[in-house]
Amino acid sequence: MSTDKVVKLADLNKPSFVLSDEERHEIEHALTHYPDGRAASIDALKAVQKHRGWVPDDAIPVIAAAIGISAADLEGVATFYSLIFRRPVGRHVIKVCDSISCHLTGYDELRDELEKQLGIRYGQTTKDGRYTLLPICCLGACDRGATMMIDDDLHGPVEPKDVAAILGGYQ
C-alpha cells in the first residue's frame, strides 16, 4: 500500500505565503520610520515572527517586495541575526546566556539541568511544542549570572534547583 501523502489540487494553487492584514499594516508602519525601505528589514521580519513565531522561507520574497528590496538582500539580514527564527520554534523560547560572566557563575550546570528536564539539546524543540532551547551571547545581565531569558522575561541568577519552578510558569 502506498503511504504517499495525497496532494490536493487546491493546495498546489494556493499562494505559498500571504501576509496577513495585521502583518502588512505593521510592515507599512515600520516603513514610515525610515527614509529607505532597507532600514525596515529587521522590523518587517520581526512583525512576521511576532504573528507566526518564525519566518518561513516562502515569506522572504513577499516581505522583501513589501519593503522594496531584493529577496537576496532580505535573506542576508534574516540569516545574519540569530533571533530571527527560520525554523518553527516552541511556544516558549529559552535562551541561555553563554558569555563569560555566566560561564563563571554556573552556566553549564544551568544548561545541563534544562537539557535534562526538557529532554532536548540546543536548537531542539520539545515534542509537545512547548519549549525551544537556544544559546545566546551576553544578555547584559552579568550581575545576575547565570542568566537565561524565556520569551521576553529575564531570569537570574538561576540555580539548577530553580529550573523546574521557572519552567512551570510557561505553559
Added chain:
Amino acid sequence: MAIIHVDGKQYEVKGGENLLQTCLSLGLDIPYFCWHPALDSVGACRQCAVKQYKDGDDKQGRIVMSCMTPTTDNTWISIDDEESKEFRETIISFLMTNHPHDCPVCEEGGHCHLQDMTVMTGHHNREYRFTKRTHRNQELGPFIAHEMNRCISCYRCVRFYNDYAGGTDLGVYGSAANVYFGREKDGTLESEFSGNLTEVCPTGVFTDKTHSERYTRKWDMQFSPSICASCSVGCNISPGERYGEVRRIENRYHGELNGYFLCDRGRFGYGHVNRKDRPRQLLVSKDGRREAMDAGDTLDFIRQQLQAGKPVLGIGSPRASIESNYALRELVGTAHFSNGQTALDAALTRLCLDVLRQGPAKCATPSSIEDADAVLVLGEDVLATAPRIALALRQAAKGKADTMCAEKKVPDWQAASAKDIAQRLLNPVFVATPAATRFDDIAAATHRAAAPDLARLGYAIAHALDASSPAVEGLDTKTAELAQRIAAALKAAKRPLVISGTGCGDAAVIQAAANIAWALQASHPAAEICLAVPESNSIGLALFEAVDLEAALARAAAQPSVLVVVENDLYARLPAAQVDAALARSTLIVLDHQDTRTAQRAQALLPAASFAEGDGTLINYEGRAQRYFQNFDPAYYDRSVAVAESWRWLDRLQNGDAARENLDEVLAQAEAALPALKGIAAAAPNASFRIKGMKIARAPQRQSGRTAARANIFVHEPRSTQDADSALAFSMEGVNGASGVDRPPELLPFAWAPGWNSPQAWNKFQAEVGGALRGGDPGVHLVKAAASRPAYYSAVPAALKPNGALRVEPLYQHFGSEELSSLAAPIQQRIPASYAALSVGDAARLGVNHAERISITLDGQTFSLPARVRPDLPAGVLGLPVGLAGVPPLKAGSAATVAKGA
C-alpha cells in the same frame, strides 16, 4: 608625486592610491584576496599585510594592511619583514582550515588566485586536522557552477555582482564562520555579467559550467589573442582550445575597452565553433543533395560558374573580417560588391561613421564612459546591443561617490567608505528608449516613446543647450520640461556623455544625439558621444562604401547572376520572399562557418573559418581596427577538415597557384586599394615579428601531452602546424612570458606571469595596475575626427500619430538577437520565448489579452505571436524581439497591422 621606500629601496611614484596597488604597479608581489583593481579596497581579508615605519630610523614599525594605507610621500615600508611574512602565512593557514584539499578535482586549479597566494606566502603544510564546514551548493543556471565549500569569504563575488554590476539576486547569508554566498533560492543568475564571477572569485566557488563537460587545465590549453564578435564593442578575449575544440573564453585585458570584464553573451557564446553541424568540407549540390568534394574540383567548378558569362555579384558581411570582405571585393570587382547589410542598417551605420568623422565630440570608450558624470541614453538599449557599454554606464552613475569622496577628502579607493558616503546618490543618467531596459534602476528619469518622439526629445535638448540648433515645434509640456531638465543636468556636468546608436533603427535619433554632443562642445570640450552599431564589423563595412543588400538582390532578381555570399545569412536580414526572388534564377556560392539557411541553398559551399580557426581584422564602433588571431588548426586533429578563412578561399579562387602567401600581403593590398583602411596593417605586429629570433607561443610553458595528443589517430607525432600569417606559434615553444621579456600587447595570448596563474596575472602586464597595457592598449583608430564645427542636423521628425497601424520598434535581447552566440547551447537556454509587445492602450483598443496569440502583418509577411501587454510601451508601437524564433527579419519603423487570433 611621492617618494616611497620599500625594503630599503627608493621609488618615485604617482601617490594618492593605496600601497598595495602602488607596489603591484612597481612589480613587487604582495599577496591579496579581497582587493581587486576594479573593485578597490575594503581591508577584509588581512592578506596584504606589510610593515610600515615612521621614518628611516624606525626599527620597530607596525603591521598595516597595504590596501588600506595611502601611498604618501616619505612612506617607509617593508614587504620582506619577517613578522609580516609570518602574519601573511597565518592568514592563509586560517583560510585553509575550511578550504577543502580538492585541488586535483577543482576546475579552478591551475588558474587559481588562492593557489598562487598560498604558494607566494610559503604556506606549504596544512596543519588543521579536524572537520571542515560544508555547504549545500546551488543550481545557478547554464553558465555558472557553484561549490561553496571552497569559499574563503573574501566578498569579491558580491562586491562585483551587486556593487559593480548592479545584480540583485546574489547575496551573503549567515554570519561569522558560517557565511554563504549564493542566491536566495536555486535558480539562474540573472545578471548579464555573471560570467565574470568565474574570474573575480579567487578560488573555485564560481566556475565556468560551459567548460566543465570538456574540461582542460589552463596550462594544457592553447590560446590566442582574439576579439569578441558578439557586438560592435570589440572586447578582447582569450579563447582556450584543446583537441580541436574551443573549451572556454577568458577575458583578455584591454585598458580602454573591456578592462577586466566581459558580458555573458561574449563569454559563453563560443559554442558555434564546436557545433557538429558546421560545414567542415567543401560541399557541392548535385540533384538536390549535397556532396563533399575535394578542394581542387570544387574551386574549378566555382571558377566555371564565375566565368559562365552571368554577372557575378559579391555579398560581403558585417560579421566577416575586413580581409574576407576585401578579398570578395577583389574577386567580383568594386562595382559588384555589396556590404551585405540591409539598406537601413547600412545607412544608419554610415550616419554613425559620419558623426564620428565630423567630430568634434570624441567617441567614448567604456573606460571613458566610466568617468562621465551625466549621461543621456537616447534610443539604445545598450545592455542588448553593446553590453559592455551598459556595465561602464553603471560605473558612470556610481561615479557620484568619487566626487563626494573628493569633497570629504576620503580616498575614492576606500570602497566601503565611498559606498557609505554616497548611499544611493548617483550621477544623473537619463534613459530615453522605446521600452524599459534592465539599467533603468540607475536612471534619474526614464522616458518611453517611439523613435521619432525620442528624436524630438533629443533635438529639444540640443536646442536648450544651444539655441542655434534647430528647435522642435509642438512638443508637449511634459516632454519639453524633461528636455530642459536633461539639458540642465548635462550642462551642470564636467564630462557629459550621449549614448545612442542604430538600435531603434531611426536616423533622426542618431542625428539628435549628435546635435546634443555638438551643442555641448562650446562649453564642455570633454563631452563625448558613443554610438553603438549593429555588428562586430559594421563600421569596417561602412568604410568600403559599397551598395547595400537590397540593391544587390534586386540586381540578381532582375537578371540571372552568380552570387558569392561571404559569411552572411541573407534570410536573417530580409524577408524570405525577397531573398527567394533573388536566388530563384541565380547560382549561389556561399562561404560560411555555419550551415545557415542561405548556406543550405548554395550550389557550392566552402567551409569558412570562424574567429577561432582564422586570422582577421574587425573594426569596432569607435573605428578601432583590432586583429584576431587563429586559435588552433582544426586539420591537425582531422585531416579531412578543409576549413580556411574566407579571404584565403577567395584568393585561391581568383589567383589559383599565384595566391597570396599570408595575411600581411592581403592587408597591404587592402590598404593600398582602400584609403579609408590606411593604417589597418599596424593593428598588430606582422608575421615577421620575432623576439630574440623567436615566435610567441600560443600555449603556456607547461603544456603537457603534446606528443600523445594525436596518438589515437597515428602514433607518430606530426610537426606542429606552421603559422605563416602571424608571429604566433602553435605550441608552447617560443616566447611565453617566463623570461620576463614583454610581448607586444596585441600578441598576448593568455594571462600568465611567473607566480601568477590566475587572471590576476594581468596586473603584471600593465604600466600601472588597472591602467593601459605596457606598450599601449591594442588597436589602431582608422576613423579620424575633423576639428571643424559641423552644421547641426535639422531634419526634426514629426511626432508619431497613432493611426490604426502600429509602428514596429525592434526590441534587442541580450540573448537571442545576436546570430552566432544564439547557436551556442548554453545561450539557447537563456533565450526568452518569442512575443509581440503592445501598450496597454493598444491592447485594450484591439481587445487583446496578455499571452493571447495575435496575427501580425508587416512588409508583406503575416505571422503570429503571443501578445505581451506591457505598461512601459508607448501607444502606437509594436515591440518585436529581434532574432527570436518566429519573428521574421524586421525593418524598424515599418507599419504593422495587428489582429486578434493566430
